[in-house]
Amino acid sequence: MAKRIDVSGLTAFYGAHKAIEDISMTVEPRSVTAFIGPSGCGKSTFLRTLNRMHEVTPGGRVEGKVLLDDEDLYGSGVDPVSVRREVGMVFQRPNPFPTMSIFENVAAGLRLNGGYRKSELDDVVEKSLRGANLWNEVKDRLNKPGSGLSGGQQQRLCIARAIAVEPRVLLMDEPCSALDPISTLAIEDLIGELKERFTIVIVTHNMQQAARVSDRTAFFNLAGVGQPGRLVEIDDTERIFSNPSVQATEDYISGRFG
Amino acid sequence: MSTALTPRDGAGVRRGAGLPKWSLWAVAAGSVALAVGIGLVAGLTSHVQWGLIAALLFVLGTYGVAARAEGRRQAKDRVATALVWVAFLLAVVPLVSLVWTTVSRGVKVLDGYFLSHSMGLVADSEPGGGIYHAILGSLEQVGLATAIGAPIGVLTAIYLVEYGRGRLALAVTFFVDVMTGIPSIVAGLFILSLMLILDLQPFGFAGSLALAILMMPVVVRSTEEMLKLVPNELREASLALGIPKWRTILKVVLPTSLGGITTGVMLAVARIAGETAPVLLLVFGNPFINANPFEGAQASLPLYIYQQYAQSAGAGAAYDRAWAASLTLIAFVMILNLVARGIARWKAPKTGR
Ligand SMILES: Nc1ncnc2c1ncn2[C@@H]1O[C@H](COP(=O)(O)OP(=O)(O)O)[C@@H](O)[C@H]1O
């Protein structure tokens, strides 16, 4: 089941460099939340703190709290590996495993984690590929390498791979920025379907995309050059795009800066 | 190439009439003929000099012909191509000559009998005998050295690339660098000193240990490079699925780089297969078959070659046996390389639609 995310007072560092500061927000289950803001303001960094991928970067460090329903992801004794099973991620560039077939790519999460029954695997793979709207395109070549697909198909393969492990939350970091408009549309449609089952957070540079797919939108900005990124405001997408409460948001959306 | 594009207007792209393909061959043939002429007239006895004159004439001739027919810029392009060809030939000539010499001298006594019999009681000056004992010794020593050196090397590289941070990683890198520079005879002496302390007689495995020392840094270096080629995005994709780091390395990183790692290990094996010095010190050599690498002196191919050659005074039966064994050693290394390439191709990340 989808879960709610509750962030409070979150600050993240790369070594001594403070990338984002004091971010608090709530993300409702079964909703789509879009992060917008100029490059370098820490959207990716913040996203990666939500499934503890931030600390994979050498020097990556986090202060503050992230509650998934009522469990603190950064609590002592919480295993980052188990956090990542609950909070899946799709990256900017499609990155299927090059040594694996389409089938193996989707099954990777289950296989490499163990604890599945062989008979389940076929079902899970089919269900995930259907869930990613890719089944009809690849059902005849499940044993072909995943890298042989087009960019848009590869990205949907990565989404199928992510949802195959049944996460509660799906994080997407600019999932369409390497794709053509048709593939982008396919993924946007998919996001609309996936939000029935998952809590979705998506970073995007495309205002129309944020307006089309999201229920809530968060605007991030830098307080100044060399300063850490901050959350400026988060509100219903409609309000952000029609009548934001902060001037900077309106300037950014209307293209006056950024 | 020169006809693929037709200039739309007179100006701009200028691709002269272009040289027909055969003209460069003609230039090459002409320069070789001229070089032979010059060599004969000037009385140069060394064929190397003939070759160098031909190469020089070829480069100059290419420039002259191309400059006249196609213009200066194309001529420069042709000269660059010609230089690459000349460099290629310079590199290939010694290789071909080496293989040719070895094959022509080696086939004399290389036959089934030679491969399946040991020297036994055959005196060095008599014909007969074989290298079975040396092949067996080489296989066992190199095999054991690989069984020790390759896993340690690969694991070290994994540590350095995937986990290594701070002082320890720096120290390990430093020692790997130092090990790369160890001369093989020194590795042999090191093990020999241990053997003297423990009062042991020469045996095959002692040689394996020295060979493993020589092999390890090579494996570490090549494996490190291969692991660094694996995009970080793949590691992150795997970690983000909730797969633990060690399984990510085992199931995603290693398979992706397996072809390259295998090639690196095979090259290291090829390198130690030809080592003579440590084997001479530690394994000693033995004309009889000794299949046990853990007890008693053994033979090995490079050592056999050395000993036969040293006995031969430049001719005779031992001399022929030395060349036949050399041919066997080259074939052994070549087969290993082919196997490595096969594995690399078979395991390479799959692309294509
Ligand atoms: N791996 C890293 N190491 C050090 N600093 C980083 C790293 N990744 C990002 N940063 C810094 O963190 C800040 C935020 O970057 P990022 O989260 O990528 O922004 P966005 O995704 O909004 O473009 C930037 O100042 C960037 O320089």
Ligand SMILES: [Mg+2]
């Ligand atoms: Mg980013």
